[in-house]
Amino acid sequence: MKTEILLSYTLFCIFGLGSAFAQEDPKILFEQKCSVCHLKQRPAYEEMKTLIAPPIMGVMTHVKDAKATKIDAVNFIADYIFEPTPAKALCMKQSIERFGLMPSQKGNLSKEEAISVAGYLYENFGY
Numbered sequence: 067m068k069t070e071i072l073l074s075y076t077l078f079c080i081f082g083l084g085s086a087f088a089q090e091d092p093k094i095l096f097e098q099k100c101s102v103c104h105l106k107q108r109p110a111y112e113e114m115k116t117l118i119a120p121p122i123m124g125v126m127t128h129v130k131d132a133k134a135t136k137i138d139a140v141n142f143i144a145d146y147i148f149e150p151t152p153a154k155a156l157c158m159k160q161s162i163e164r165f166g167l168m169p170s171q172k173g174n175l176s177k178e179e180a181i182s183v184a185g186y187l188y189e190n191f192g193y
């Protein structure tokens with residue numbers, strides 16, 4: 067009996083927590099590395115004036131409009147994070163005019179983290 071409990075507890079720790087972390091990680095990454103500039107929720111009226119970047123659901127709608135598959139979208143985002151240029155930008159021209167080009171996040175997160183956060187954004191925002 068005791069061993070059974072111990073065993074299921076161990077399995078819970080390995081699989082339960084493991085998968086919880088796998089899901090939490092990119093979300094936390096986004097909160098730490100991106101949400102300083104990109105709001106996650108639709109901005110309230112007063113927030114509109116103080117925005118410093120387009121909210122992420124709008125960004126993801128543009129990305130999904132332009133990229134046919136998840137792989138294309140993730141590759142685009144993971145690249146843009148490190149090397150943003152006006153030529154690559156998919157968002158409306160007015161966004162860059164209003165907010166300026168996104169500063170490169172080189173050194174702020176790793177390539178793996180960029181891919182992981184991009185996948186999370188694709189699954190959770192836009193449409």
Ligand code: HEC
Binds near residue numbers: 100118
């Ligand atoms: C210092 C503020 C800032 C941070 C931090 C930031 N961004 Fe941005 N981002 C911007 C601004 C401003 C724009 C709009 C101008 C542009 O497209 O370059 C933008 C645009 C984007 C776009 C749309 C590009 C396009 O035009 O097609 C994506 C995708 C994006 N950001 C993802 C991210 C992700 C993911 C992170 C976190 C790893 C992040 N950003 C962190 C400011 C930021």
